[in-house]
Amino acid sequence: MENGAAQPVIVAIDGPSGTGKSSTSKAVAAQLGLSYLDTGAQYRAITWWMVTNGIDIEDPTAIAAVAGKAEIISGTDPADPTITVDGVDVAGPIRTQEVTSKVSAVSAVPEVRARITELQRSIAASAERGIVVEGRDIGTTVLPDADLKIFLTASPEARAARRSGELKGADVNATREALVKRDAADSSRKTSPLAKAGDAVEVDTTELSLTQVIECVVTLVEEKRAGK
Numbered sequence: 001m002e003n004g005a006a007q008p009v010i011v012a013i014d015g016p017s018g019t020g021k022s023s024t025s026k027a028v029a030a031q032l033g034l035s036y037l038d039t040g041a042q043y044r045a046i047t048w049w050m051v052t053n054g055i056d057i058e059d060p061t062a063i064a065a066v067a068g069k070a071e072i073i074s075g076t077d078p079a080d081p082t083i084t085v086d087g088v089d090v091a092g093p094i095r096t097q098e099v100t101s102k103v104s105a106v107s108a109v110p111e112v113r114a115r116i117t118e119l120q121r122s123i124a125a126s127a128e129r130g131i132v133v134e135g136r137d138i139g140t141t142v143l144p145d146a147d148l149k150i151f152l153t154a155s156p157e158a159r160a161a162r163r164s165g166e167l168k169g170a171d172v173n174a175t176r177e178a179l180v181k182r183d184a185a186d187s188s189r190k191t192s193p194l195a196k197a198g199d200a201v202e203v204d205t206t207e208l209s210l211t212q213v214i215e216c217v218v219t220l221v222e223e224k225r226a227g228k
């Protein structure tokens with residue numbers, strides 16, 4: 001490229017809940033001047049819309065029938081990621097226990113996945129300097145040609161301890177059970193389950209600090225850019 005500008009780079013970061021995808025992706029994108037997309041927030045946003053509009057979450061046909069109705073807009077600045085549904089800021093409401101408990105069922109519906117996947121691809125394609133996209137099926141389905149694919153893991157105990165630290169006073173065992181249950185649902189759905197791409201680099205974060213994970217991923221991106 002002219003003026004020594006770096007080529008756009010597409011980084012896919014997948015993994016189970018609480019492995020550090022969001023924290024790592026945001027920091028890596030900020031350090032490298034890339035855009036950032038939280039695809040879990042998009043699935044949460046469509047789930048929030050279903051709940052708000054009284055759609056029966058137990059009924060995949062009902063969900064499929066309205067999968068295209070909500071207008072979901074994701075802001076991709078890693079310093080200030082935003083998400084709106086039909087113009088309403090839903091950054092807070094999508095993190096409620098109610099949405100968290102229903103998001104796996106909504107995101108398993110193929111029509112929902114087709115709609116959100118299309119949105120994700122269009123956002124990635126328009127990121128001029130490149131983007132870090134995090135989720136469950138980015139390396140396998142959404143962006144199979146990503147320049148770098150990372151699959152983050154951590155023990156359920158480490159993930160529950162991290163999450164309980166966030167949710168003051170939360171019971172660690174209950175948090176662990178909820179994480180494991182959501183991972184099982186996300187891994188066993190028929191369409192585009194949570195899975196490691198064959199060419200992804202697996203990083204076990206159980207014994208690593210967040211700073212170490214960020215450094216590791218930044219190094220992998222830089223190596224990729226240098227053609228190593």
Ligand SMILES: Nc1ncnc2c1ncn2[C@@H]1O[C@H](COP(=O)(O)OP(=O)(O)OP(=O)(O)O)[C@@H](O)[C@H]1O
Binds near residue numbers: 211
């Ligand atoms: N390596 C780490 N060591 C300690 N804490 C960490 C580490 N990575 C992330 N955390 C903390 O764990 C919590 C969960 O991290 P984060 O939200 O980034 O995970 P996630 O994989 O995106 O989860 P989810 O898929 O549920 O959205 C956050 O409080 C974060 O600060």
Ligand SMILES: Nc1ccn([C@H]2C[C@H](O)[C@@H](COP(=O)(O)O)O2)c(=O)n1
Binds near residue numbers: 043044103104182
């Ligand atoms: N690419 C993705 C991203 C997320 N989901 C679903 C499954 C998750 O349980 C849920 C919430 O994600 P989180 O905010 O915890 O990262 O969204 C998916 O199916 N595919």
